[in-house]
Amino acid sequence: MVDSPFWVIWPGNAALSALLWFMIAMPFLYAARKPVHELLRAVGLLAGGPLRMGSRWLLAAAREMRERNKQVLLAHGRDEAEQQIAREFERVALLVKRDLEGYPALQRRLLDEITRVEEDYKKCGEVPPPPPEWVEAVAAVAKVKSNGNELVVKILEEINRSIKVIHDKTLGEYRRAYEERHKILDGFMPFWRSLDKTLAQADRKMTSLAERAASIDGQMERYEQIVKKTERAEHALTVSALTQFFIATLVLAIAAGGALINFKLIALPMSEMVGAGDYLTASLRTSEVAALVIIFVEATMGLFLMETLRITHLFPKIHALPDRMRMRMLWIAFILLVTLAGIEAALALMRDMLIADKQALLQSLAASQAAAASDSWLARIPTIGQMLLGFILPFALAFIAIPLESFIASARTVGGAALVTLTRALAVLLRLAGSFIRQLARVLVTLYDILIVLPLLVERLVRNGRAPKPRVTGFEAGERR
């Protein structure tokens, strides 16, 4: 026989036993109704209150963080805008110095050309001398009637012949004069062309200057927005930082891929230098760490190179150095980088040799006929390729400094925004949890009343029986009737 649990009143029927226990407990539950209600409400408040407070604190912290992020973002944006404007002004100054410095000379050349053109034009205006005055006398003679007189006819013929000679001579002179004027006009053309070219040049320079001015206007407008701390400026700067962050991350990922290839190139030959049997951890060889150190040193040299070239601004101390010292540092970094690149090229060659040696050994161990080593230039392509890659990759890694700077600068904004969002989300969650606990306490209070519904019904009946019957007013009585 199986022993029943101690609480089973009705053996073999647990449900009935539970019901009996419940009926027994009901009066006590009814008696404890008020304290239990208070307890449930207190527990709800106790748990929900701190959660609500925590939520409020988190929201306040998120607001504060957002404000701080905004200040940092705007300050950073202001600095950036100032730098860009300064750069634009430098460009304009350069443009003015380069193009407009020669403007007086250009003007003088233009005036000279105009003067020459004017002079030539005047020359063109000089007409050939008019026919001599005796032409009028000849005209008068021409009116004389011959009337068949031979002498007169002869004289007239003589006059006609003389006039024709003179006419031909005058016409020749006239044509020569026009020919000369045409020549002068023909000589105009280079001056006109030069004039046109000079004016076009001046126009181009002015247009370029106008474009720069428009660009400065745009930058200034952006700067003003930032100084006024407008939402638009903040939004634009945040979007810009996000874009920068993703681009920089992408470029850094590509650079990491390059570093991985670089590591693969030099890890094996490094074992020839530092030994292949030393381990730093269970699976990490010293030779691999040495290869990594070389790659990191190359990246660092690249960083210094970019810094001394003033392309990046990660180390203010380097920027504060005197120009001479900075240039020295630049050359040191460059020489070290070239040396390391040379070492890498040599290591790449050694890697190829080691692999070939290992391959030859394995072939001899397999007792198979070793393949004849090819001396053709085709067989050397992989070796040359590896050496070139070993030499180029350090320089490619040097440029990592640029995306790294962008990444660091934008990570502050992106990280800050993400932290604010996370804090807000946490605040909402806490608030929801607090509300849920308070509502749960109310639900439990109602559930408790449902459990003791029988005593409550009895209580209501007793109360209704004791309570005085409401008086019926005359108006209500009339209505009823």
Next chain:
Amino acid sequence: MKRRTFVLSLAALAVGCGDSRSHSQGVYMLVDTSGTYAEEIGKAQLIVNYLLGTLQPGDSLAVARVKSRSFSEKDIIAKATFDNRPSQANAQKRVFRERIDAFTQTARGSVYTDITGGLIQGAMFLNETGAGKKTILIFSDMQEELDKSTLRDFPIDLKDIRVVAVNVVKLKTDNVDPRRYMGRLEAWQKRVVSAGAREWRVINDIEHLDAVLKS
């Protein structure tokens, strides 16, 4: 794998830790040259060549023959702890291979088979190398035969050593009663495990040796 190593390298650099444990591997191979088993010497050569191709710079390898009495350095045909530099290690492997080739051409069968003596000698060699992973390969039919004056019935010490019996061929008597073969292997397992060996394995297919050595 390389990627993981790359990341691990970064982590190691960050914490600046070092590992003083030995990561090298030591392999001692006993080659049985007694009786008809001497005909299997070609397979032994293949295994040695495989080991030469697999072992890394810094690892140790020794090949010794099992004779009537094998507890002697004179029975070691070739031994080497490969240089840390890969190019030097390759040169050592070439010399090692030449010695083994010479041995296979001049190997003579012995009357008795002293596997226990070889095991003791192998354990001593491996402990001297200080290798992290120690393995004794026994290329034999595992039929030990000792002359009357040779004493080997005492406990031996094979602590932290993995013992792998390779190419354990069946004798004519095993074919008559396979329980003899099973019993022989069982007895060796009992002896090796009681000597403190890390593992006891029997590999008859040489291709499976790769997985065992890499584990």
